Amino acid sequence: MNRRTFALNACALAIAGCLPNAWAQGWPEKPIKLILSQPAGSGPDAMARLIGDQLSRRLNQPIVVENRPGGQNAIGAQAAARSTPDGYTFYFATAAALVMNSYLFKSLPYDPKNDFVPVGMVGKVPFTISVNPGSPFKSLQExxxxxxxxxxKLDVANEGPKTFSGMLTVLLSSQLGIKVNSVPYASVSAGVTDTVGGQIEVIVSDVPSISQMVKAGKLRPLAVTTAKRIAGWESVPAVAETLPGFDHAGWIGIVAPAGTPAAAIQRxxxxxDAVLGDKDMAARLLAIGPMTEGAGTMAQMGALLDGxxxxxAKLTRELGIVPE
Structure with missing residues (x-):
């Protein structure tokens, strides 16, 4: 009897050990939802749909992009955090949603650190300081x-104090030793329109939002906020050429609700990573925003989030920014 009990227990353990592998082989068995905090037609939306289309081909299931804008990313982040962690919901998240909001708001309807687990990086999104081509400023130094x-006396458009562009405006002013008027806009497109029209002098924005205006000669970029000049914009200096060590870019990564099966995250x-590693895909993404170096590993993304x-946390303390 003891021998039979041992054999049955061993068999049960063997079956249990195979279950995760069997689950992984069967995943995905239905459409996958990709939530993002930006509206349809935005830069992140275009990125998500482009990547989602390629992922759906590799996974043989539709990738459904769900736009949940508003609340400084809180609405989309909360929806993703409260989703069932069954491997069928992922969050296409910005640096603001996963990091910066922690230091700008006293309370959030989600926990950026504990409600999600890292899946992979999409890429960095450079920001720029730009002016109307009729502006007397031909360089950042001027x-x-x-x-x-x-x-x-200098008005600088951005998306508001609790956004990446708003924080960059404060950070640049502090480190450059200047005092400017930070002018918040409800959307980056509205700020671009006013800068092109000459109603405002300067705009701090992500590169994708102004690239077409730059190509059309309706905006003049003075500097990019990455450590080095960026591909396709080699004539535009980096802020670091004036402020050594300055390196601030937005970024987009994909996370999943905490508790999501590891097998789904790994797949x-x-x-x-395979989608982002394709040269044509990397070029198409660069044309609308992010510079990608592949998804990396989950551990690498976790380390990036910690860093x-x-x-x-250090920057907001130094700038005297108090969560509200």
């Missing part, structure tokens, strides 16, 4: 010289 000689990561939390 703009800074004017701002120092005329404190508080999604593997397929995402970003440390960096923004």
């Amino acid at each position: 703009l800074v010289a004017y701002a120092k000689a005329n404190p508080g 999604f990561n593997r397929e995402l 970003e939390h440390q960096r923004w």
Whole structure:
């Protein structure tokens, strides 16, 4: 009897050990939802749909992009965090949603650190300081010289104090030693329109939002906020050429609700890396925004998130920004 019991237990354990592998082989068996916090037609939306289309081909299931904009990313992030962690919901998230909101808001309807697990990176999104082509400023140095000689007279458009562009405006002002008027806009497109029309002098925005206007000669970029000049914009200096060490870019990554089966995350990561590793796909993404180097590993993305939390916690303290 003992021998039979042992054999039955061993068989049960063997079957249980095979279950995760069997589950992984069967996943996905239905459409996968990709939530993002930006509206349809936005830069992140275009990226998500482009990537989702390629992922759906590799996974043999539709990738359904669900736009949940508003609340400074909180609406989309909350929806993703509260989704059933069954491997069929992922969050196409920005740096603001996963990191910066932690240091800008006293309370959030989601926990950026504990409600999600890392899946993979999509890429970095450079930001730029741009002016109307009729502006007298031909370089960042000229703009800074004017701002120092005329404190508080330079208007700078951005998406508001609790956004990446708004934080960059504060950070640049502090490190360049200038005082400007930060002018918040409800959307980056509205800020671009006013800068093109000459109603405002300067705009801090992500590169994808202004690339067409730059190509059309309706905006003049003075500097990019990455450590080095970026592909396709080689004539535009990096802020780091004026402020050594300055390196701030937005980024987009994919996370899943905490508790999502590891097998689903590993497969999604593997397929995402394959999609981003395609040269044609990387070029298409670069044309609308992010510079990608592949998805990386889950551990690498986790380390990036930890490092970003440390960096923004330090920066907000130094800038005297108090969560509200």
